[in-house]
Amino acid sequence: MFLEVITFIxxxxxLVFYLRDPRSLIIGFLFNLFFCSFxxxxxxxxxxxxxxxxxxxxxxPLFIIGFMLTFGIFALMIGLFLNARVLMRKEGRRFxxxxxxLAGLGILFSIVFLIVEPTRFLSPHFGPIFSGVFFIIVYFFFHLSNFLTAYFLYQFNRPRRNQDFIIVLGSGLINDKVPPLLASRxxxxxxxxxxxxxxxFPPTIIFSGxxxxxxxLPEAEAMQMYAVEKGIPTQHTIKEDRSVNTYQNMLFSKQIMDSRKxxxxxxxxTTNNFHLFRAGLYAKEAGLNSQGIGSKTAFYYWPNAMIREYIAIVVMGRKRHIKVVGVILGFSILLTTISFLFS
Structure with a gap:
């Protein structure tokens, strides 16, 4: 009875948090709590x-969890290496x-580290330092799991067809033309x-870039020309040509909409589905009560894009992460120092 009540609560x-606003990492945390309880x-x-x-x-479920813990990490590492090969062949060898x-190499290094166990060659006094590093890894593991869950749930957003404006987020031109990635948006x-x-009624499309x-030429102008060529009436379009990043896309578009309505x-x-959740966070940060819909991305491009998105999410919350990592490392160094002093 106790477990049923906890799971229901x-x-x-x-559901209360998700229905109120799905643009938050807390959504992933709450769903993960519910899922574990269930x-x-x-x-x-x-x-x-x-x-x-x-x-x-x-x-x-126990069998699946056991299998993933045993073989999942190896499968993930091999999949990352294969994806890197395909991506660099199709998109070029840019960093x-x-x-x-790099993620695959990181997993490989971690496996080798656990097998070799170099800590045995060091003084036991350094134990708190390695424990601190372990807790930092655990912290970011849970943060990553919350991000992936929140990202996945946000993909189910289905806005009503009563919108006054549609904001199209820019992503850069190639030879002053709309590339496939931007065209999909x-x-x-x-x-x-x-x-x-x-x-x-027809909404107004704001091309932001x-x-x-x-x-x-500004991205907004090239985007507008592309849409007009596809049959969108010019009078139903607006150019927002000042923004240089996603936050400004949201902020300057909000200013245009506020002035008109x-x-x-x-x-x-609208943006690509891999960018959808982070764009929602920027919209919330800009004070814009707007949800997103995502265009599909080539499967081979998705893993690399998701890693980039997660890094950007970590950077967005860098102050909080620095505090957490600083406290863990500081406490570990303190314990190590005490261990040396009183040994």
Missing amino acids: LLIIF LILFVYLGFSSDHAIFRIIAAI SNCLTL INKAIDFYWKQAAVS GQGPDEN EGKYNSIF
Whole structure:
């Protein structure tokens, strides 16, 4: 009875936060808490049953978890190496395309470190330092799991077709033309535009993107021309050509919408699905009550993009992470110092 109540309460708490605003890492944390509680309840009820079939079903999650802990890390490492090879072959050998390779090497180094166990060659006094590093890794593991869960849940966002504005986030031009990555964002907005126009009224599309140092025209202008060529009426488009990053995309677009509708409007934004959650965080930071819809990304590009997104999420919360890591390392160094002094 206790487990059922706890699981139900965690579900209610998660739903309240998620329905109020899914643009938060706390959503991932709350869902993970609920899922763990549900999993424990599921296994407990299964093994408490007198029916063998229920016990077998209850053992399946334990088998999956055991398999992932045993072989999952090796499969992930191999998958990262294979993805890095495909990505660099298709997108070039730029550093930004090497993140999956670096992640795979990081896992390989960790496995070798655990096998060799170099700590045995050092003084036992350094034990607190290695314990501190372990707790830092655990901290970021849980932070990553919360991010992945929140990211996954945000993909289910389905805004109503009563939007006054659609913000299309820029991502850079190639030879002053709209590249495929940016085109997918515009096409997502165009698709939503026509679907809403068919049932209610046509929204206004805001193309948000300034002019880069290697570009001869603002992104917003190239994006607008692309959409007009696809049949979107010019009078239903607006150019926001000052922004140079996602936060400014949201902030400057909000200023345009506020000036036109005096703060009373509905809006959404479009971007690639891997960028969707972080863009939502920037929208929230800019004070914009707008949810997003994501365009599809090539599967081979997704792992590298997700690593980049997570790094950006960590940078967004760098002050909190520095405090946590600083406290852990500081306490570890203090214990190490005490150990040397009183040995």
